[in-house]
Amino acid sequence: MQNRRSFLKFGASAAAAGVMLPMTASAKAEEIKWDDEHEVVIIGSGFAGLAAAIESTRQGAKDVAIFEKMAMFGGNSTLNAGQACFTGTALQKKHNIQDSPEMMVADQLKSGRGYASKELLTVSAELGDYCYQLTKDCGSVYRDHIITTGGHSATRAHQVVERSGAGIIQPMLKTARKLGVKTVTRHKFEHLIRDKKGRVIGVQIRKGYHFGHEDSGEIINVKAQRGVIIATGGFGYNIALRQAQDPTLTAEVGCTNAKGATGDGLIEMMAAGATPLHLAFIQSGPWAxxxxxxxxxxxxxxxxxxxxxxxxxxxxxxxxxxxxxxxxxxxxxxxxxxxxxxxxxxxxxxxxxxxxxxxxxxxxxxxxxxxxxFESVEAIAKHFDVPLKPLKQQIADWNGYIDTGVDPxxxxxxxxxxxxxxxxxxxxxxxxPKVHYCQGGIQINRKAEVLAAKTGKPIPGLFAAGEVTGGIHGVSRLGACATPECLAFGVVAARSVMEA
CATH class of the missing domain: 3.90.700.10 (Succinate dehydrogenase/fumarate reductase flavoprotein, catalytic domain)
Structure with missing residues (x-):
């Protein structure tokens, strides 16, 4: 009943705005009462959204707007460890690290267990150095030390000095604003608006939204002259949705995500006919x-x-x-x-x-x-009730592996x-482990265009980047690979929308 009440209220709001727009319907552009208008409309303010905003302006956009539903910018992107796997950077070369986009893609394909997209991983890896430099241009400062992360055949995880995603988000947000990008919080994405031909021409936004109060604020219609970029992240905190995909991921399972990671963009794009992909591939963090x-x-x-x-x-x-x-x-x-x-x-x-x-x-x-x-092995064994003799032997064996350089x-x-x-x-x-990342999401192509389930072709005017998309990483995403992928496809989406 709650969904029906929300739908009826939505319909009433839309009617008051000048046109009735059910979720999956289209309307004549001339019949819509537009409350706001921008050249490029971006939903979400994490790595992907900010990269899209900055790159859009680099490509000549004069009027770009980011709409963020929460009270703070950045979403999940601010919460990670500030690591990103890039290849071919000046820092790697300084440390004499032999690496390449091809090596990184090969590692990711192995981790993806046959489900990852070589094409999309290649796009991301080849843009790595560009994205690394973009963040540095914005003011991000990286440690001199590069980190080895699980599943990688080369040392390639670059980390900002803050050791937090905020060390990338805050400089990018500041840069976007300097470039004239409009940035607003408490504006929740509700629905896509399409014309009679099916092209996405705008979005409905709940202005003045307060998280947890789904009927708060007022509905406004925002026109997008060139297109809409959805960068709303994953659905790790939508317990009903994640449990529907994996019954073991109940409310008792912890989650590393920000509470706003509820899959709003994913759900609406599916309602608009986009292709969902690999939704059951939900990754837990082994470092939690x-x-x-x-x-x-x-x-x-x-x-x-x-x-x-x-x-x-x-x-x-x-x-x-x-x-x-x-x-x-x-x-x-x-x-x-x-x-x-x-x-x-x-x-x-x-x-x-x-x-x-x-x-x-x-x-x-x-x-x-x-x-x-703990000062001794004995103290560890006593505190955690671990068998002492095998623990001491394991530590001795490990130190032997350090000497030989081989882990048998x-x-x-x-x-x-x-x-x-x-x-x-x-x-x-x-x-x-804790629920950490949704490999599944909406299918995109190498141009970050959202693909329709019915035709397999792009939905005109609609682009997506970051965790809201699926099919890139397959069964398992390698550590420190979400950040470069979000940045890369944010850049790609911006270039594509400017070509549209």
């Missing part, structure tokens, strides 16, 4: 901690320490995975760690303090009881460990 909410500080700690640390099963005192395997491999193995009664028994990430202290995340995880410091247990890349021995004191964090 059960001892804090959301993305948390633990993610940064484990991301930094996985290459030179070990993950231990508390029942056996032994490693159970390659700590830098792809995300799905690790998350699937972590969630299998359970006690004799089948209850979760989170694994332990054991890191050497002498290396862990080189990343500021260590101070945060210790301060907020997300990780703990799980084939981990030992060059990533950089010769770091696991010696006391130790910093220990618990590991348990």
């Amino acid at each position: 901690s059960p001892d804090e909410g959301g993305f948390g500080y633990g993610a940064g700690f484990s991301l930094y320490n996985f290459p030179h640390s070990i993950a231990i099963d508390r029942n056996t005192g032994q490693r159970f995975m390659n700590e830098i395997a792809d995300r799905k491999t690790r998350a699937d193995l972590e969630i299998q760690r359970r006690d004799k009664d089948g209850n979760p028994n989170p694994a332990l990430l054991i890191a050497p303090k002498h290396e862990a202290k080189n990343d500021p995340s260590m101070e945060h995880v210790l301060e907020y009881n997300v990780a703990w410091e 247990q799980f084939g981990k890349r030992m060059d990533a460990a950089r010769g770091v021995k696991l010696t006391p004191p130790f910093i220990v964090q618990r590991l348990w």
Whole structure:
């Protein structure tokens, strides 16, 4: 009944605006009462939306507007660890790292398990250096150290000094505004407006919206002269939708996303006939901690320490995975760690303090009881009820692998460990996956045009970029690859809309 009431209210608002526009219907452009008009209309203010706005102006747009439904800009993009995998950058060359877009695509195809799109991954990878420079032009500052992330055959994760996506979002937002882009919050995207030929000519926006109060604000019609770019992100916080795709992802499963990640753009584009793709491929983050909410500080700690640390099963005192395997491999193995009664028994990430202290995340995880410091192996075993003898042997074996440069247990890349021995004191964090990223979404082509399910052809005037799209990564997305993909397809969408 709630959906019906909302629909009736929507219809009444539309009628008051000058025309009745049911969700899947079209209207004559001359019959619509437009409340606002822009050359390019962008929905969402994360990496993809901001990249689209900046690139649109670079391509000659004079009137670009970003509409954000929440009270703050950036969405999920502000919450990540500020890492992005780029290839061929000056920083990689400075560190003598041999890499290429082809190598990155090959790694991603392997992780995608036959479902990833080589064409779209190639578009993203080949734009990597351009996007890296775009963020630097905006004012983002990157650390000199490049990070090794799971599933990658080369070290390519560039990280901003803030170690947060905000270190990219805030400079981009500031730059967009300097370029004259209109940016507004509390404007929720409701519906697409199409003409009689099916072309998207604008959007309906709920102006003055307050999250959680779905009927707040007023409906306005916004005309898009060139086109609409949807960059609303994923649906990790839409529990009903994600559980419909994967019944195990109930409300009891944690989530790293911002609460606004409810799939608004995805749902409306499906209503308009767009092709949904791979919606059941929902990724959990293997670096998450059960001892804090959301993305948390633990993610940064484990991301930094996985290459030179070990993950231990508390029942056996032994490693159970390659700590830098792809995300799905690790998350699937972590969630299998359970006690004799089948209850979760989170694994332990054991890191050497002498290396862990080189990343500021260590101070945060210790301060907020997300990780703990121990002076000996015996202290770890006692605190977490881990068999002491096999734990001591595992640590000794690991240090032997450091010496030989070979991991006979799980084939981990030992060059990533950089010769770091696991010696006391130790910093220990618990590991348990959280819903993190939706690989599935709306199908696009290499020009970021949204494809119709009925015809397989582009829906005129409609473009999409970022997590709202699907089919790019396949079953599993490699770490630090969402940011470059969002940036790249934001750029592509902008170029395409300016050609339209």
